Amino acid sequence: MQRLLPLLIISCFSCFTFASEDGTAILKKIDELYRSDSSIATMKMTIVTPNWQRTMEMESWTKGMEETFFRVLSPKKDRGVSTLKKDTEMWNYFPKINKVIKVPPSMMMGSWMGSDFTNDDLVKDSSLVDDYSVTVKEEGEQLHLSLLPKEQTVTVWAKITIIVQSSDLLPLEQNYFNEKGEKVRTMTFSKVTDFGGKVIPAVMTMTPLNKTGHKTVIEYSNAKFNVDIDESTFTMRNLKKRF
Template sequence: MLSVLAACSLLTLPAQAEPTAEALLEHLDQLYQQDSAQATLRMEIINPDYERTLRLESWSLGMDYSLVRVLEPARDRGVSTLKRENEMWNYLPRVNRTVRVPPSMMMGSWMGSDFTNDDLMRDTSWAEEYDVSMTTTDSTHELTLVPREQTVTVWGRMEISVDRDSLLPLEQRYFNERDELARVMTFSDVRDFGGLSLPARLTLEPADKEDQRTTVIYESLAFDVDLTPDFFSLQNLRR
């Protein structure tokens, strides 16, 4: 789902070669994307006040277009979010209303989860927006991402731990502008999706809130599906 969420392998690397920091970041940038993708997934939201589970269907076309629709529970069925380039809308079927999401709401929670509207709206690549450096341990590559001067972001930096053998992400840490750890994303449960091995479980935990987390579990994920920009329309948002 989330753009948190085109090429899923470092095909240009010679066998046995260690990736450069830049090549590895480009690889991670495009996981779960490809040119087009369709997925069904489950989102489990846990916090001290309540627990809820959503089933979702999502479609994406590159980084410019995405549509996410709630399938379950019944009371939320049809609630949808559409992203077209730099604009975002929510559709609320109970009141039959389409609402444009303003920039001031981008850091707001999406459907009560720990993911934000901004997570869904990410439309530029990390490789283009961040300077990256890398250190390597026996088992991992450790990337540090620092936003470039022109990059618009709330994060002061990010750190990503990548498995050295599979080149799949293990953990991503987000730091605020005061260099305090703000949240942690962990990746687990590697599965085969159409010949591509990817983590099927993504868990996002705020660093300052105990007993709170949001987990996304991919049930199915297909790439190179037949989609065009016309699919991502306000009319289709309301269907």
């Protein structure tokens, strides 16, 4: 028995390492799901509250995890509002006042355009695979991922859980927990769609659990991946461009 014990320990350690590596690969896939090496997409964002509802149409450009550009196309009163993210810096442009406002790191968890998505959600400033340690548990036809922030990670989330389908590793649900262990918001994924050979959930619904009757839905209407994008897209000049 004593001779078997070291072998069992080595065997269990190997299983844990494999599971950890597998979880990291899944997180990388989720990080890049809506971006790939580059992407151009059109979408609509619908913000729902108990008292009002509004929908914005937007276009986005991304290159890797470092560069992101969003521009609001409609409604007319918001047309031209733009967001630029390069590396760890982010700016918003508001054409009505012709002003660029830099978003400080302390505001990355703030609401984007009054929605239930944060600035960080929109531009993917943080990376799941870089900022969190992950464990994976198989439950039926699903994989349940539990993410804890790494020691150096600065975040308001004490834990994130993600449920993915085992068959294609597409996400079904993502939950966010505060430092008290309370689940404070949930994002669900639906309407799996093939955009030019890349299959993604076309609809993401973010629901804050501390605000009854509130939710924000993003639905992709078109998307192209791994396309050539001129570097001038991710510039201050383009951010302030009127159209």
